[in-house]
Amino acid sequence: MNVNLIAWDNGFGLTRNLRLLGEALTASGHRVSVSAIRRGKLRKILRPKLLRARIAWQRLRGGEVRSYDVNLMLEHVRAEYFPVARHNVLMPHPEWFLDSDRAALGGVDRVFALTRHAVPIFERLGKPVDYVGFTSEDRLDRGVPRERAFFHLAGRSQNKGTEALLALWRRHPEWPRLTVVQNPRTAKLGPPAANIDHRIDYLSDAELRRLQNAHRFHLCPSETEGFGHYLVEAMGVGAVTVTVDAPPMHEMVTPERGALVGHARTGTQHLATTYYFDAAAMEATVTRLLGLDDAELERMGDAARAWFEANDRAFRERIGAAVAALG
Known part of the structure; x- marks a missing residue:
């Protein structure tokens, strides 16, 4: 599968999640691209508009809009990316799930839950949910005295x-x-x-x-x-x-x-x-x-x-x- 990972590249947790997820999917044989959302108010305003304009131009020329099999969105729903993939999947954090995410949830096909606790939360919102969990960096160093x-x-x-x-x-x-x-x-x-x-x-x-x-x-x-x-x-x-x-x-x-x-x-x-x-x-x-x-x-x-x-x-x-x- 050709997978497009979409998340805010914040230099902290989400950046780490992008890397860990990309590594795991690549090791499973999938092809991975990353649509990293950068910091800055101007980028926040212009990025969705430019993406929608590019999609509209491709459609006008009769080109193929769907470049990916799967959009995998971390934390928030990025509705502007819906047209570029056959499947739109969300990996949400319940504590950061905004009203704007709920409003755009209709365009999401499935939810991948990071915890078992999150499964019923998003099932109640009417979405099919798969528990996938997650992983973290291996920080072990046995040479450090405890x-x-x-x-x-x-x-x-x-x-x-x-x-x-x-x-x-x-x-x-x-x-x-x-x-x-x-x-x-x-x-x-x-x-x-x-x-x-x-x-x-x-x-x-x-x-x-x-x-x-x-x-x-x-x-x-x-x-x-x-x-x-x-x-x-x-x-x-x-x-x-x-x-x-x-x-x-x-x-x-x-x-x-x-x-x-x-x-x-x-x-x-x-x-x-x-x-x-x-x-x-x-x-x-x-x-x-x-x-x-x-x-x-x-x-x-x-x-x-x-x-x-x-x-x-x-x-x-x-x-x-x-x-x-x-x-």
Whole structure:
């Protein structure tokens, strides 16, 4: 199949998704092109108009408009691309599904769901849905010594429970060091604490990978996730990953390969429910994990790594087969 991947090339998660998806589809024997949507207000205004004008000109000349077998749109519906493929498929994130996406959903043939939690959400919107899942980068580096310390990769997201986590850590000066990596655009610098290393900076990929591998525990109390790369990357390095006991986070992390924390309240973000971790439950979980011996922590980390490898294989099989089935 000739597949056209369409997404905002934002230099962060969606850019990574384009690469991972392209690699998986190419390995499955499909031909992949990328229609990367670049930054800039002028591009945002002109790109759809120029594309529609090109399509109209091709039709006027009697040329073939459909250049692809499949348009595979990541996160948002890009209706201007509908005419250039025989099939239009959406890989959405419920938490970023806008009213404009819903309005254009009629032109979408199928939905590929990144989580099982997303399947009924989009079935209720009247679309056939295939669960395909997703995968993440393999960040494992076995040469980095592991510390019994905690790591939280906030990035630039505001859905990671970062502020509540920092506040909780400040109340426990007896706990080991918590390293938080956060984008300067979204970070809020709070009172300093001896056991908090708050890195508000842009780190090199090599340094970020070292930090991911150096920490025994990764705290990932997401309020919501479209897939959950920082959860899955944490499991991939064999860390003991802590997240909220709510969908879709508990699809990836289970008590056998991590730790789940209850939530105190919920909210909404577009089609997603948001979950805010319970501070007392997080305190109890951290205390319990610190009491486990190295052998038990290694067992949990090994189980997380095994799940990462199995999930990666299964995703590559599912996405290749799902696209092939469209033909």
